[in-house]
Amino acid sequence: MLMRSDGLWERILIMDKNEAKAILEKSKASCAIRETIISHEGSGTGNSVWDRAAEMLAETMNRYPPFSDKEYSHVKGIFNASALYLALKEADPEGALKIIEEGMAAYSEKTALTFRRMVKIPFGRTIFLKGFAMGAKSMFGEQAGFRQVFHNADCNEIRFDVIECPYVRYTTELGCPEIAHIFCDNDIYAYGSLKGITFERTQTLGTGGEKCDFHLYKSAHEG
Secondary structure, eight states: OEEOTTSEEEOSSOOOHHHHHHHHHHOHHHHHHHHHHHHHHOHHHHHHHHHHHHHHHHHHHHHSOOEEHHHHHHHHHHHHHHHHHHHHHHHOTTTHHHHHHHHHHHHHHHHHHHHHHHTTSTTHHHHHHHHHHHHHHHHTSGGGTOEEEEEEESSSEEEEEEEEOHHHHHHHHTTOGGGHHHHHHHHHHHHTTOTTEEEEOSOOGGGTOSOEEEEEEEOSOOO
């Protein structure tokens, strides 16, 4: 793959299994899931699932046209997790979902540490909320495959709704809508335990809701 001057990711050649495997190996989330698979199923099954997932990922990538860079930043994670889940489901139909949930949770817990450190520094919560608002409008906007409505975004509070989501769209198209919620859960791990920040959400598209209603706000005085 390469990035064109117009901001689209384009494949020069048809992706093969080895190229897809390299994408999986560069993904921290995929590697965390792989470790979880091995811990439950053993290295033999874990390696077989990894190989099968690479085949599935190559097939999926070759099926779709180029993505914008912002959309691809989400799509690659969706495609990786979907390939790993579907490959694992072939080996363990009953346990696959729970294992994928556990693996993604392990990855999300690690990424949450950055935000937890940020909000502890002086004025860290203000920096976090401003950065979150800017990031949400850009990386979760229409160019990234989302549709959203912002109600408020300042240094004390952010409130917005996501009404279309590529995580739901692509997991559904790939035949595994039941894993869409693991990406919703990532937000809970990332923002749900930040000191002085309250994260509220009553529903998500990935769990059958009509929207994802995000609400983050300062929950205590900041000196």
